[in-house]
Amino acid sequence: xxxxxxxxxxxxxxxxxxxxxxxxxxxxxxxxxxxxxxxxxxxxxxxxxxxxxxxxxxxxxxxxxxxxxxxxxxxxxxxxxxxxxxxxxxxxxxxxxxxxxxxxxxxxxxxxxxxxxxxxxxxxxxxxxxxxxxxxxxxxxxxxxxxxxxxxxxxxxxxxxxxxxxxxxxxxxxxxxxxxxxxxxxxxxxxxxxxxxxxxxxxxxxxxxxxxxxxxxxxxxxxxxxxxxxxxxxxxxxxxxxxxxxxxxxxxxxxxxxxxxxxxxxxxxxxxxxxxxxxxxxxxxxxxxxxxxxxxxxxxxxxxxxxxxxx
Amino acid sequence: xxxxxxxxxxxxxxxxxxxxxxxxxxxxxxxxxxxxxxxxxxxxxxxxxxxxxxxxxxxxxxxxxxxxxxxxxxxxxxxxxxxxxxxxxxxxxxxxxxxxxxxxxxxxxxxxxxxxxxxxxxxxxxxxxxxxxxxxxxxxxxxxxxxxxxxxxxxxxxxxxxxxxxxxxxxxxxxxxxxxxxxxxxxxxxxxxxxxxxxxxxxxxxxxxxxxxxxxxxxxxxxxxxxxxxxxxxxxxxxxxxxxxxxxxxxxxxxxxxxxxxxxxxxxxxxxxxxxxxxxxxxxxxxxxxxxxxxxxxxxxxxxxxxxxxxxxxxxxxxxxxxxxxxxxxxxxxxxxxxxxxx
Numbered sequence: 279x280x281x282x283x284x285x286x287x288x289x290x291x292x293x294x295x296x297x298x299x300x301x302x303x304x305x306x307x308x309x310x311x312x313x314x315x316x317x318x319x320x321x322x323x324x325x326x327x328x329x330x331x332x333x334x335x336x337x338x339x340x341x342x343x344x345x346x347x348x349x350x351x352x353x354x355x356x357x358x359x360x361x362x363x364x365x366x367x368x369x370x371x372x373x374x375x376x377x378x379x380x381x382x383x384x385x386x387x388x389x390x391x392x393x394x395x396x397x398x399x400x401x402x403x404x405x406x407x408x409x410x411x412x413x414x415x416x417x418x419x420x421x422x423x424x425x426x427x428x429x430x431x432x433x434x435x436x437x438x439x440x441x442x443x444x445x446x447x448x449x450x451x452x453x454x455x456x457x458x459x460x461x462x463x464x465x466x467x468x469x470x471x472x473x474x475x476x477x478x479x480x481x482x483x484x485x486x487x488x489x490x491x492x493x494x495x496x497x498x499x500x501x502x503x504x505x506x507x508x509x510x511x512x513x514x515x516x517x518x519x520x521x522x523x524x525x526x527x528x529x530x531x532x533x534x535x536x537x538x539x540x541x542x543x544x545x546x547x548x549x550x551x552x553x554x555x556x557x558x559x560x561x562x563x564x565x566x567x568x569x570x571x572x573x574x575x576x577x578x579x580x581x582x583x584x585x586x587x588x589x
Numbered sequence: 590x591x592x593x594x595x596x597x598x599x600x601x602x603x604x605x606x607x608x609x610x611x612x613x614x615x616x617x618x619x620x621x622x623x624x625x626x627x628x629x630x631x632x633x634x635x636x637x638x639x640x641x642x643x644x645x646x647x648x649x650x651x652x653x654x655x656x657x658x659x660x661x662x663x664x665x666x667x668x669x670x671x672x673x674x675x676x677x678x679x680x681x682x683x684x685x686x687x688x689x690x691x692x693x694x695x696x697x698x699x700x701x702x703x704x705x706x707x708x709x710x711x712x713x714x715x716x717x718x719x720x721x722x723x724x725x726x727x728x729x730x731x732x733x734x735x736x737x738x739x740x741x742x743x744x745x746x747x748x749x750x751x752x753x754x755x756x757x758x759x760x761x762x763x764x765x766x767x768x769x770x771x772x773x774x775x776x777x778x779x780x781x782x783x784x785x786x787x788x789x790x791x792x793x794x795x796x797x798x799x800x801x802x803x804x805x806x807x808x809x810x811x812x813x814x815x816x817x818x819x820x821x822x823x824x825x826x827x828x829x830x831x832x833x834x835x836x837x838x839x840x841x842x843x844x845x846x847x848x849x850x851x852x853x854x855x856x857x858x859x860x861x862x863x864x865x866x867x868x869x870x871x872x873x874x875x876x877x878x879x880x881x882x883x884x885x886x887x888x889x890x891x892x893x894x895x896x897x898x899x900x901x902x903x904x905x906x907x908x909x910x911x912x913x914x915x916x917x918x919x920x921x922x923x924x925x926x927x928x929x930x931x932x
Contacts, residue, residue, distance in 0.1 A: 294668065298668045298904060301668055302666060302752070305665070305666060305755075305756060306752070306778065306781075307781040307782065329641070329689075330637055330641060330689075330911075332630065332633065332634045332637055332682045332907050332910075333667070333669070333670065333678055333681045333682045333685060334669065334681075334685070335681075335684070335688055342669055345668075345669040345670075346668045346669050348671070349668060349669060349670075349671050352671060353665075416641075416642075416915070442642075445642075445643050544878055544881060544897070545899075563915075564912050564915055566638075566908075566911050566912075566915070568634060568904075568907050568908050568910075568911045569908045569912055571668050571904050571907075571908060572904050572906075572907060572908015572909060572911075573908060574668075574904075575666075575900065575904045575905050575908075576900050576905055579752070579899070579902075582778075586774070586777060586801075586804075587800070
């Protein structure tokens with residue numbers, strides 16, 4: 279391709295944060311470009327029903343994202359179905375390169391590239407993603423009343439999942455790869471105090487089976503003994519961490535020790551003037567679509583103010 | 590014998606008390622886990638998330654049920670809804686909160702005591718509520734002109750939000766009232782698509798920062814700037830605003846100006862009176878945020894315009910409402926006040 283184009287504002291990422299930023303920036307006549315990235319629509323496209331998007335009691339994740347994409351398109355956003363691999367944020371205009379070697383320059387950038395939940399790497403893991411396998415207990419715990427659920431992981435997040443899920447079911451199993459949990463003692467105490475939770479150590483899931491529409495059982499291998507057992511299961515909650523997509527700005531923006539972009543003063547401003555961040559890429563804590571959308575709106579308004587001040 | 594009777598008796602009292610506390614949310618002697626103040630997008634979203642987290646939240650709707658969205662017409666910037674009436678949007682968020690397990694009460698908090706735990710709230714129906722945590726989402730009230738015709742044409746030509754309503758005035762003539770930074774921001778935003786802008790300032794000069802003023806004064810779309818002038822009356826017909834009568838505050842002379850829309854940039858007043866001296870507020874009366882949605886008192890959280898005055902958007906309020914609910918849930922767990930933590 280190798281063409282060059284300049285935009286006032288480029289938004290990188292097309293989940294709820296990126297698309298909301300796009301809606302607001304278009305309405306402010308900034309003619310933004312949204313570079314969609316590897317996963318157009320973001321994490322919600324990999325879920326089934328969403329019950330916590332205010333105003334929509336129940337909507338399919340992909341449908342909600344299609345609505346938002348339409349909304350952003352009609353508001354006037356331009357879309358580019360490419361993936362950003364490199365940036366130069368050392369001076370304005372900022373430079374962006376995609377995997378197709380398209381070079382784009384921008385006066386301001388909103389980074390909304392999200393984070394990727396680490397996934398299992400076993401047969402069935404891809405087939406049943408979103409069909410019983412999830413990474414969000416806040417979103418999906420309520421779908422498993424009195425069901426048999428498995429939580430994979432042994433850190434604080436896994437313990438939070440136990441607490442969330444215990445409101446709905448008492449058939450909880452934790453599968454931990456190591457020989458002990460890594461969660462803080464307080465979190466462990468809270469998770470296990472009133473809940474009879476089965477914890478399996480030194481083990482991994484080696485296979486996920488189902489009936490096409492939903493998972494039904496898993497194979498669990500004890501890495502020490504080498505023994506594999508089958509377990510009937512209705513839901514798998516992965517708590518094995520997320521990786522923020524910030525590889526392309528490393529060394530140019532202030533990131534925390536996990537790679538999340540650090541923002542300033544409860545705004546979406548970053549350590550580089552003219553660069554803004556919204557959504558899971560700057561928020562390791564809440565990770566909710568509505569929070570990302572709110573931050574996307576803030577980023578567009580912050581960017582608009584910035585562009586007004588440098589015009 | 591006697592002491593064992595006392596023990597049994599006190600266990601009976603205690604267990605019946607905790608039964609009340611856990612199961613009946615509307616009695617004055619029960620303790621709520623979380624009370625949400627305000628029923629705009631911030632409060633209701635907090636209600637959805639707190640309800641889904643099984644906190645059985647009580648939401649006091651407050652004096653402006655539904656918040657700012659109720660007084661607007663079409664909303665075109667709530668993601669996922671291309672164009673929806675403000676009233677319809679807030680109604681569906683309200684329904685959503687109800688079906689998520691949030692209890693709504695048509696009451697307003699008129700007094701709070703945040704110095705002792707559980708916190709105390711007294712409502713305008715004299716109900717005394719005890720609660721372990723509070724989410725404040727009482728919003729703000731746009732400062733109004735107080736002139737004739739303002740109420741009649743509010744939402745039909747008179748607005749306080751360019752981000753929300755500006756695009757409805759493509760190629761139209763509009764008035765911006767105010768002379769501060771937000772008035773200049775309004776004007777520079779509107780200048781991209783309206784036909785003409787007239788600025789009305791009641792002081793002898795603009796109060797906005799110099800660069801912002803320069804940009805506006807030199808903009809060809811800005812037709813006129815009136816100083817020491819205020820609006821006397823807003824006139825219109827079924828379609829909306831048609832013209833206004835302005836008065837020069839020094840000479841007293843009156844003039845009529847034709848216009849299609851009036852944008853007020855004369856400030857917002859955060860609804861935080863009852864928290865004064867109990868919570869850290871900034872000089873404008875907005876709640877000072879610590880760590881995103883925490884206030885200066887642990888167990889008291891905030892969401893929406895009352896804490897984030899820079900953005901004033903429904904979607905931002907909803908986002909912070911979600912954060913406040915999750916933060917309150919975490920607080921209840923950390924302080925072992927969540928129902929899973931009761932022995």
